């Protein structure tokens with residue numbers, strides 16, 4: 001297991017480039033299965049989850065050529081088999097994204113249950129609902145076995161706006177016969193990126209960015225050259241890091257529009273940023289003070305499907321709130337177990353009451369003290385990095401695989417911003 005040694009108390013400063021969006025890269029890699037022509041994907045982050053998705057692609061017989069850092073040319077003539085190897089499936093949640101493309105190309109998809117973060121139950125019911133309505137049969141026998149001699153467009157109402165279920169449904173529907181209307185679809189920037197890539201491949205999709213997608217199936221898709229957008233979860237994490245360490249950052253190659261829901265939430269903590277084009281600047285002299293609701297009421301930060309505040313930033317904003325004067329309620333409505341990591345922050349000195357698995361009341365500012373931590377999931381892990389960097393003294397963070405599956409070259413990039421962070425291999 002690899003670990004980070006962090007000496008806290010040093011503000012970050014300098015310039016950093018945003019990586020490509022993990023949650024766009026993963027479905028876009030799966031979507032390359034939908035054509036036998038070459039596809040070039042650009043701005044793909046160099047993270048563990050991407051490597052696993054590329055390994056799965058290779059296991060189907062796909063050829064992957066690295067053109068330059070963060071750009072790949074991928075081609076897969078004939079798909080060798082329809083089963084995602086179990087070792088890979090269990091590593092990441094996103095392995096489920098091969099279901100739609102495999103069904104569309106090979107009429108079959110065998111997926112061992114996917115792995116991923118420890119953040120509560122991760123239901124797959126919406127995936128089953130959508131693929132079944134498009135004509136697939138599902139059998140659960142250790143693995144999930146989908147089969148569909150032919151996929152046919154349908155008028156589908158999703159039971160919840162699930163991100164990856166929407167992506168699977170779209171990837172199956174683009175090659176289905178006839179029209180699919182997907183209502184209550186997820187519309188996150190990564191869902192939009194996937195749809196734009198499919199359109200570049202020749203798919204017919206209307207309503208991109210809304211919660212109703214209309215897809216007219218086509219016979220065949222071709223290759224494309226597609227650049228995915230910036231990772232607004234990574235940018236949100238760096239914004240949180242700058243605020244919590246009282247630092248100053250310039251973040252390049254962002255998509256400021258994707259940060260609008262985060263801006264609403266951060267502004268409740270007195271944190272703001274300016275942007276010029278795709279460059280963001282977080283200034284040093286922010287007054288970190290909770291902006292109360294009218295009448296001096298305690299404000300709440302709660303997550304929701306897009307364009308709500310993203311659930312992947314709730315852990316980050318919780319840590320930041322410990323450094324802000326005042327009291328705020330963080331309400332994580334979407335995941336059952338994402339807030340449990342706050343006991344580690346309490347151990348570092350944070351004043352947090354975990355009311356139930358979903359709600360934490362945070363009062364600040366508090367002095368945090370370095371300690372030994374283990375990352376349960378990618379975002380809690382990053383939140384721990386921020387806490388350790390804001391704390392006095394030294395911290396050790398273990399299980400950093402669960403951070404690096406979502407953040408590219410993190411220790412080196414943070415070092416370049418003045419962080420005292422050291423990565424130790426195989427401890």
Ligand SMILES: CC(=O)N[C@H]1[C@@H](OP(=O)(O)OP(=O)(O)OC[C@H]2O[C@@H](n3ccc(=O)[nH]c3=O)[C@H](O)[C@@H]2O)O[C@H](CO)[C@@H](O)[C@@H]1O
Nearest residue numbers: 023026094121160161162163164165305311312333334335
């Ligand atoms: C690879 C990938 O893209 N992973 C992202 C994807 O996961 P994923 O697609 O697995 O997440 P889902 O959108 O399916 O659901 C996430 C959680 O939110 C709940 N839920 C969802 C929709 C809804 O309307 N109401 C509701 O409560 C679900 O029950 C579940 O507990 O989307 C999540 C929600 O943005 C993100 O945290 C993950 O980083």
Ligand SMILES: C=C(OP(=O)(O)O)C(=O)O
Nearest residue numbers: 093094116117312378379
């Ligand atoms: C929950 C996340 O990822 P995944 O869905 O891949 O587990 C995340 O990115 O915060």
